[in-house]
Amino acid sequence: MTEEQDATPWAGYAPSAAWDEAVDVEGSVREPYSRVYAEIDRMSGDDLYSRAESLASTYLAQGVTFDHAGEERPFPLDIVPRVIGADEWEIIEPGVSQRVKALEAFLADAYGSQHCVTEGIVPRKLIATSQYFYRSVSGVEPANGVRVHVSGIDLVRDQHGIWRVLEDNVRVPSGVSYVLSNRRAMSQMFPEMFGAMGIRPVLEYSRRLRAALAKSAPEGVDDPTIVVLTPGVYNSAYYEHSLLARTMGVELVEGRDLETVNGRVYMRTTAGRRRVDVIYRRVDDEYLDPVVFRPDSALGAPGLINAARLGNVTIANAVGNGVADDKLMYTYMPELIRYYLNEEPILPNVDTWRLEEPDAREEVLDRLDELVVKPVDGAGGKGVTIGPDASAEELDRVRAQILRDPRGWIAQPVVQLSTVPTLTEDGLEPRHVDLRPFAVHDGDDVWVLPGGLTRVALARGQLIVNSSQGGGSKDTWVLGGVRHRASSPPPESRVELSGMSPVPQSAHPEDYVAGQQQQQQQQQQGGASC
Amino acid sequence: MLSRIAESLFWIGRYVERADNTARLLDVHLNVLLEDPWVDEPSANASLLAVMSCPVEGTATRGTVLRQLAFEDDSATSIAGTLAAARENARRAREVISTEVWESLNMTRMDLRRWTRASRPHEYFVWVRERAAVVWGLSSATTSRDDAWHFMELGRSLERADMIARLLMTRQLEGTTGPNWTTLLRSCSAHEAYLRTVRALVTEERAAEFLLIDRLFPRSIAYNLDRAETILTQIDGSEGNRALSGRARLALGRARTNLEYSPVRDILDDLTGQMQEVQRACATASDLIRDRYFLPAATVTWNQEAL
Numbered sequence: 001m002t003e004e005q006d007a008t009p010w011a012g013y014a015p016s017a018a019w020d021e022a023v024d025v026e027g028s029v030r031e032p033y034s035r036v037y038a039e040i041d042r043m044s045g046d047d048l049y050s051r052a053e054s055l056a057s058t059y060l061a062q063g064v065t066f067d068h069a070g071e072e073r074p075f076p077l078d079i080v081p082r083v084i085g086a087d088e089w090e091i092i093e094p095g096v097s098q099r100v101k102a103l104e105a106f107l108a109d110a111y112g113s114q115h116c117v118t119e120g121i122v123p124r125k126l127i128a129t130s131q132y133f134y135r136s137v138s139g140v141e142p143a144n145g146v147r148v149h150v151s152g153i154d155l156v157r158d159q160h161g162i163w164r165v166l167e168d169n170v171r172v173p174s175g176v177s178y179v180l181s182n183r184r185a186m187s188q189m190f191p192e193m194f195g196a197m198g199i200r201p202v203l204e205y206s207r208r209l210r211a212a213l214a215k216s217a218p219e220g221v222d223d224p225t226i227v228v229l230t231p232g233v234y235n236s237a238y239y240e241h242s243l244l245a246r247t248m249g250v251e252l253v254e255g256r257d258l259e260t261v262n263g264r265v266y267m268r269t270t271a272g273r274r275r276v277d278v279i280y281r282r283v284d285d286e287y288l289d290p291v292v293f294r295p296d297s298a299l300g301a302p303g304l305i306n307a308a309r310l311g312n313v314t315i316a317n318a319v320g321n322g323v324a325d326d327k328l329m330y331t332y333m334p335e336l337i338r339y340y341l342n343e344e345p346i347l348p349n350v351d352t353w354r355l356e357e358p359d360a361r362e363e364v365l366d367r368l369d370e371l372v373v374k375p376v377d378g379a380g381g382k383g384v385t386i387g388p389d390a391s392a393e394e395l396d397r398v399r400a401q402i403l404r405d406p407r408g409w410i411a412q413p414v415v416q417l418s419t420v421p422t423l424t425e426d427g428l429e430p431r432h433v434d435l436r437p438f439a440v441h442d443g444d445d446v447w448v449l450p451g452g453l454t455r456v457a458l459a460r461g462q463l464i465v466n467s468s469q470g471g472g473s474k475d476t477w478v479l480g481g482v483r484h485r486a487s488s489p490p491p492e493s494r495v496e497l498s499g500m501s502p503v504p505q506s507a508h509p510e511d512y513v514a515g516q517q518q519q520q521q522q523q524q525q526g527g528a529s530c
Numbered sequence: 531m532l533s534r535i536a537e538s539l540f541w542i543g544r545y546v547e548r549a550d551n552t553a554r555l556l557d558v559h560l561n562v563l564l565e566d567p568w569v570d571e572p573s574a575n576a577s578l579l580a581v582m583s584c585p586v587e588g589t590a591t592r593g594t595v596l597r598q599l600a601f602e603d604d605s606a607t608s609i610a611g612t613l614a615a616a617r618e619n620a621r622r623a624r625e626v627i628s629t630e631v632w633e634s635l636n637m638t639r640m641d642l643r644r645w646t647r648a649s650r651p652h653e654y655f656v657w658v659r660e661r662a663a664v665v666w667g668l669s670s671a672t673t674s675r676d677d678a679w680h681f682m683e684l685g686r687s688l689e690r691a692d693m694i695a696r697l698l699m700t701r702q703l704e705g706t707t708g709p710n711w712t713t714l715l716r717s718c719s720a721h722e723a724y725l726r727t728v729r730a731l732v733t734e735e736r737a738a739e740f741l742l743i744d745r746l747f748p749r750s751i752a753y754n755l756d757r758a759e760t761i762l763t764q765i766d767g768s769e770g771n772r773a774l775s776g777r778a779r780l781a782l783g784r785a786r787t788n789l790e791y792s793p794v795r796d797i798l799d800d801l802t803g804q805m806q807e808v809q810r811a812c813a814t815a816s817d818l819i820r821d822r823y824f825l826p827a828a829t830v831t832w833n834q835e836a837l
Contacts, residue, residue: 243624268532268533270533
């Protein structure tokens with residue numbers, strides 16, 4: 001190789017204070033990343049950039065976009081994958097699955113007899129004051145007992161490399177389409193590594209989701225009609241809605257395509273009305289049914305909740321799940337896991353102060369400049385204030401907000417999210433990431449998609465990774481996929497194995513035997529000229 | 531098939547076909563302007579815009595024509611506008627159309643930006659026709675012949691009949707002798723097929739006959755009207771309520787038989803009027819199809835006051 005040592009893209013890569021997933025403090029490469037490191041090491045910087053460019057252009061061509069502030073933008077995908085070793089996945093997978101089971105049990109309890117309140121695990125006030133606790137859906141029994149069909153449990157890795165749960169999403173978690181399309185794009189970009197590393201596949205997600213939705217159909221429906229309900233083409237996650245509908249092979253409907261008649265839900269088709277059994281809805285609770293929620297909503301269909309209550313349609317995820325992913329409820333999750341499942345939590349929480357408790361509130365108000373304050377119902381990084389980065393004015397405003405509405409906020413220490421090498425304008429640099437593994441609950445099992453969405457903050461030192469805050473994503477590779485690559489069998493057995501004689505591929509009769517004729521024609525020409 | 535999706539597919543068919551034919555028509559027109567020494571450009575341009583039902587203000591220059599029919603965004607008569615609209619409809623029906631078709635429409639929309647007003651229009655027209663061919667080729671190779679295909683084909687045949695009628699109207703533009711029949715045949719990619727079918731030099735009546743009523747050539751008006759009728763029958767299947775789609779078929783059938791059973795000389799004598807009849811029939815059919823398949827029987831809106 002003529003390439004000089006300092007020409008590798010890794011030159012100048014230096015981890016910051018946070019846990020770096022690729023390189024340890026001594027600068028040696030961690031085991032899961034060894035192959036990726038070596039592969040990139042062999043490339044020149046230009047090669048890496050040109051691959052990144054072609055990655056971006058395939059995304060544009062495929063229309064992998066999200067809508068930000070009314071504009072359709074390509075979703076940034078970083079060229080360096082994030083690798084998770086098989087041993088780490090053995091913690092994450094059962095941890096996520098345990099969490100989902102506890103959330104499921106809690107929701108059934110909260111909308112049922114509320115044992116967790118009578119046993120003193122959770123204060124009644126906490127459930128009653130949650131903005132997303134809807135009395136209007138208590139008594140709506142899901143067909144196979146599942147309320148959390150799809151969930152996204154956000155995980156982070158702290159400065160010691162320990163995986164922690166940052167928040168639970170059991171309403172309408174989004175992002176799984178990017179996992180699927182990231183994988184497709186990356187496998188075309190790095191076929192060599194995919195062959196060698198044994199990366200677990202993600203493509204079965206759609207099949208799993210469809211199966212789980214089918215199992216949740218109302219009783220007595222053998223071959224349910226499933227639909228995906230989208231708010232419409234201007235929604236930021238429209239790409240995802242259409243990808244899921246397409247890969248599951250079901251209709252993508254908008255609210256105006258649905259109508260409810262006599263407690264049954266139908267969609268309007270060119271062949272008249274067609275009964276709908278399962279709605280995988282990507283519309284928020286408040287917009288789902290103008291009869292029960294916001295009367296001005298045009299995104300849902302009037303009468304949906306009533307149809308669900310009558311057991312004529314399944315709404316997935318169930319309405320009212322927001323009470324479980326309230327960030328204040330999050331602080332009770334470890335206790336709820338012990339209470340419902342009789343197990344120790346596998347994945348710890350991030351330490352959190354409940355601001356309704358006077359002592360905690362006092363401490364937080366004292367140390368506001370070193371803590372992170374979040375609204376309990378926020379999503380997409382909205383309303384988050386990071387103490388060390390905030391101005392005095394902002395801190396004052398937060399202080400006032402907390403005093404006014406202590407139920408509405410929580411405080412956490414600043415977690416130095418782990419970093420992963422990311423291609424920036426100045427070459428490879430560490431950038432903070434989180435991970436959202438997706439789990440599908442079909443009533444019997446919780447299946448965790450091996451991988452999940454890794455979101456990366458593209459600006460240096462930025463700790464908020466949400467795409468609505470200018471974040472990008474990475475393909476997430478979970479190692480340890482079982483590989484069936486038998487050594488090549490001896491040639492004679494191959495012939496026997498096929499056990500049939502091949503059918504010859506035919507052609508136009510004059511094309512491949514025309515040698516003679518051509519010769520004759522040429523000769524004749526030659527003869528004429530002689 | 532969802533009514534909303536069917537409507538999007540119908541319009542993808544119409545828009546792509548419209549872009550294709552507008553490109554053909556503009557190509558011919560610009561050539562006529564170059565080749566006709568006695569041409570009165572402003573009135574030729576104005577009457578072309580009238581054929582395309584585009585409003586004209588002031589003098590219509592070549593630039594006006596190109597802007598209004600080729601490059602303007604957000605317009606249902608310009609190539610750029612219709613290609614962009616086709617892509618938006620494809621996005622709405624993304625889960626029904628195949629990935630290949632989606633990507634070709636998406637790429638077309640993105641590449642539109644490369645074609646600025648200044649670049650040579652002929653190359654742009656060639657590119658537009660190529661893109662349309664790619665879309666049709668991919669969709670015919672990747673779409674099941676179910677309702678998704680039917681609605682797209684329905685839109686395409688209606689639009690093609692309509693646009694060929696408009697193209698033939700340019701034969702009698704104000705201020706110019708208009709394109710000759712050979713040019714018209716060429717612009718419909720029909721010249722070679724004509725020569726093989728008719729085996730004679732191009733005469734006005736034979737050429738007109740070929741573009742109006744040839745039963746085998748896919749760019750004759752009657753062929754497309756007939757195709758639309760057939761598709762409507764297929765969509766309807768064995769279904770009950772046939773009244774409205776029956777009326778759509780009726781409108782198309784009447785226009786087709788009028789062309790087929792009238793002496794070609796009569797049609798040529800009143801070419802503009804006859805071609806407008808064809809366009810009117812297509813518009814009527816399009817409205818009836820919308821009423822029958824795309825509009826919900828009754829829209830339920832939740833009225834706050836009623837609470």
